[in-house]
Amino acid sequence: MKVQPPPQVGDRLFLFHREVIITKTYLTFHLVKIRYINDIAEFCIDYHALSSQPDYTNSIGINKLRGRI
Numbered sequence: 001m002k003v004q005p006p007p008q009v010g011d012r013l014f015l016f017h018r019e020v021i022i023t024k025t026y027l028t029f030h031l032v033k034i035r036y037i038n039d040i041a042e043f044c045i046d047y048h049a050l051s052s053q054p055d056y057t058n059s060i061g062i063n064k065l066r067g068r069i
Contacts, residue, residue: 006047007032013050016057020050 007013011022015034023042024033032047 006030007050012037013052014054015045015050017054019054 006027007022007025009022009025013020013022013034015036019037020034021037022032022034025047026032026044030046030048031044032050033042033044034050035042
């Protein structure tokens with residue numbers, strides 16, 4: 001397993017294919033508060049879900065798995 005340093009306030013990373021900026025860190029809980037670039041809404045997420053490169057992998061929405069379109 002490759003150990004990476006935790007993100008710092010002001011870092012620009014990617015959540016899937018969208019760029020985000022770190023606004024606060026809660027490293028004890030592996031959480032960071034982020035906001036999308038060009039957006040003001042903030043939310044918390046596990047920092048292991050972030051990456052330094054965009055991820056364009058196709059995925060299936062949860063509604064389609066339940067039979068909804």
